Amino acid sequence: MNASSPATAATAARDPLNASFSTSYAGVLAFIAVASEGSFARAGDRLGIGRSAVSRSVQKLETQLGVRLFLRTTRSTSLTREGELFLEGCSPGVECILQALDEMQDLREGPPRGHLRISATHGFGRRVIAPLLAAFRREHPQVTVELLLDEQAPDLAGDRIDIAFREGVLEDSQVIAKQLVPMQLVACVSPAYVQAHGAPQSVDALAAHACIGRRLPAGRMQRWEFRVDGQEMHPQPTAALVFNDAELVLQAVVDGLGIAQLPSYQVRDALRAGSVVTCLDRYAPHDRGHYLCYLSRRQLPKRIRAFIDFSTQRVRALDLDAISHWEARQQAAVAATADAPAWA
Numbered sequence: 152m153n154a155s156s157p158a159t160a161a162t163a164a165r166d167p168l169n170a171s172f173s174t175s176y177a178g179v180l181a182f183i184a185v186a187s188e189g190s191f192a193r194a195g196d197r198l199g200i201g202r203s204a205v206s207r208s209v210q211k212l213e214t215q216l217g218v219r220l221f222l223r224t225t226r227s228t229s230l231t232r233e234g235e236l237f238l239e240g241c242s243p244g245v246e247c248i249l250q251a252l253d254e255m256q257d258l259r260e261g262p263p264r265g266h267l268r269i270s271a272t273h274g275f276g277r278r279v280i281a282p283l284l285a286a287f288r289r290e291h292p293q294v295t296v297e298l299l300l301d302e303q304a305p306d307l308a309g310d311r312i313d314i315a316f317r318e319g320v321l322e323d324s325q326v327i328a329k330q331l332v333p334m335q336l337v338a339c340v341s342p343a344y345v346q347a348h349g350a351p352q353s354v355d356a357l358a359a360h361a362c363i364g365r366r367l368p369a370g371r372m373q374r375w376e377f378r379v380d381g382q383e384m385h386p387q388p389t390a391a392l393v394f395n396d397a398e399l400v401l402q403a404v405v406d407g408l409g410i411a412q413l414p415s416y417q418v419r420d421a422l423r424a425g426s427v428v429t430c431l432d433r434y435a436p437h438d439r440g441h442y443l444c445y446l447s448r449r450q451l452p453k454r455i456r457a458f459i460d461f462s463t464q465r466v467r468a469l470d471l472d473a474i475s476h477w478e479a480r481q482q483a484a485v486a487a488t489a490d491a492p493a494w495a
Contacts, residue, residue: 327445
């Protein structure tokens with residue numbers, strides 16, 4: 152024993168990386184757990200050890216680093232500036248380790264499992280994605296799902312988002328974007344409004360009507376989009392009413408308060424119920440896509456692949472196109488007239 156101890160010490164001296172890793176590994180795990188949970192007690196529960204063991208590991212790490220990582224009071228635990236910097240440096244490595252663990256677990260036999268974080272805009276999330284979750288959970292009961300609604304494009308890595316549904320592609324070379332369905336923008340109005348005020352017959356005629364606008368999270372007004380003689384137009388008619396929520400915009404249209412332009416999935420049910428009608432169809436802009444986005448990985452965890460396959464099939468089956476383009480409807484009308492008997 153006495154002969155081996157100097158050898159062990161000599162080996163450690165020759166391999167400082169191994170010595171440093173062995174002494175700091177437990178401390179780093181404890182530090183990240185406390186930073187994530189905001190509490191030494193909850194961190195202990197998460198790691199399956201006692202609060203005192205977590206505290207000792209963090210203290211050893213602080214001693215090794217020569218800095219204080221947490222500000223502790225009887226009521227709260229918060230990161231110091233040094234702690235924030237250390238967490239920022241550790242996070243990419245931890246994410247890689249967690250991803251590797253997920254991938255190895257998924258290589259084993261068994262159904263998809265684990266936690267799934269999904270991001271979507273408010274309108275698409277409420278009307279399209281949320282109604283699918285019950286069926287997905289029935290098929291994959293070992294997968295828990297968290298749906299986060301936000302108009303801002305997420306940072307998939309920083310926000311730990313597994314799948315994001317966006318209108319348009321996220322500008323990130325690490326993101327894979329898969330188009331689910333086209334997205335039509337529909338100018339719509341209630342039958343009561345048309346009866347009282349008529350419907351605009353041209354884009355310029357919008358200026359003579361009550362228009363309903365939507366303010367985006369960044370503060371600017373959402374622009375209207377049309378296509379006239381093959382050219383894109385983006386008028387900004389004066390708004391009689393402005394909301395920062397698409398559901399309130401639609402409700403104002405249903406109530407006969409004016410005209411709005413909304414995504415087709417937003418107005419589909421109201422159109423089929425007859426509570427709104429479309430206008431300016433001949434000037435509808437080119438379709439924009441609804442995209443399913445996720446980070447590029449060598450091997451997707453089963454839970455992510457399962458939801459991608461499930462949602463792709465279910466969303467495409469919804470037939471979200473609320474109207475046909477004006478040109479197609481005109482062609483159908485001409486064909487119907489040509490086929491009609493002379494006496495009709």
